[in-house]
Amino acid sequence: GGTLDKFIGDAVLVFFGDPETQGAQKDAIRCVSMAIEMQKAIQEMIAEWQLQGIAKRLSARMGVTTGYCTVGNFGSEDRMEYTIVGNSVNLASRLETNSKPGEILISQETATLVDGVFELEEVEAIQAKGFAHPVRAFRVLGPKSAEAAEPGIIDTTTGLSLKIDLDALSPEEREALVRKLNETISLFQKEDGKKS
Template identity: 50%
Template sequence: MKIEDFFNQQNIIDLSFFNFSNAITACYYARDNLEILKVNDNLLEFFPILGNVNNVYFPDVLEQIGLPGKQIEEFVRDINENGTVLIPEIKISIDRKERVYSLLSTRTKNDSFTYLNGVQGQFVDRTTEFNLRKERQNLLDEKIRDHEIIEEKSRQLESLAKRLAKYLSPQIYQSIFKNENGGVHKHARKNLTIFLSDIVKFTDLADTLEPERLATVINSYLSEMSLIAVECGGTIDKFIGDAVLIFFGDPESEGETEDALKCAEMAIRMLKRVGELNNHWKKLGVIDGIKVRMGISTGFCTVGNFGSDLRLDYTVLGSPVNLAARLQTMADHNSILIDEYTKDLIKS
């Protein structure tokens, strides 16, 4: 019997789609044959003409909102051949007003839950951004050099881009905002230092704390750890509950030795910061405080954009990631366990 037979199919799909339910983008999830299974509320708010689209063929939805037939054919071809589609600019007239969207779609693959194998995607509303660009360009074309006006438009554009960046992986964000005609970044083989940490007995903590207090504790923990990671030059891959996956050596590297040293420095700073914040967390109900375990390994990994359950992530794959995970589980409380290669790099 397969593991998927023990779970309710609809509940698993709903849980997988949960992160998109409150997103500012318009999201959908479809079967492998492009028949829509689930959408969030924003899809109908963005395109009120649609109505109920469940069990509707997604290319028919694209036709209904006004995409040209050629563009729809290209979408179907690319999603079938490449598994990923990025359309940076879609112009649609809604209530006689032009709106602009980007469409990102990718095929998902899950060996444990085969009914999660399908296509997920999201429309990003870029109308405000394009209007700001148009206004700014008009100011330049008309030789109106009012410095304060141009700066304000630029600040608004930057603010909008940063807001959207919270919902998109960094490389997808760059594809949309920095390279209008570009696609998803290619994969690469690189020598990286991998860091993985988690909170000891986090499940027990989650079961005992009230939801609001749990959110306060975990959000403050992840925020503090993220700040240290950024300051040390690490690339934050993802948060998996209380776990944090970070790597050094991509997109920029100062050499494997320096990458390993920076990762070790980051881990030490994180341990120190956890100790400093424990009194604060105890006041929030974490009676014994927070204890963490950390694992670090170095080796060659594949890095790039990969489709996962209802999401396209810029992430890292390879045995060093698995080794870091094993080291993390073997580490003592409030300690760091590293592999021999990383140890040799630090000593050198």
């Protein structure tokens, strides 16, 4: 997952791509997926609170962008902090500030990477502090499909959980996987033959 950088007041800064990256597109998809899951978890918490008679509502605004940043240990001998700095960090903050409660706004850079996976709606460009030109922004409406949110094969049934990330496999690994699946099928067929 992502790296939890810091808490700033009631805000949380999380980044993907360091210390490990799966490539810009996968990192962007993982980040937007995380934001959607966080919003879902908040809605579930609100529903639970309502059952307990708690009327106060909790909401979160989220901003996501993709770009180059500087990541590393900053500070002095007395106090070092592993953190991220750069223009993209500022843009994510501006997107969050301009989003509505319960909303996820992403930059054009991120939208380009995740457009095939998530339903997006362009909103009015924002006048972001520290940026000379208006910034294009997109609202995340949700995944286009369960499969699209996590590329690959996902199947779950009683006694079986299968998740294959096809993009992560080399041709040799795919061949090895096919052999292993065929062996498993043969094993099941032998077991079924014994039972009949």
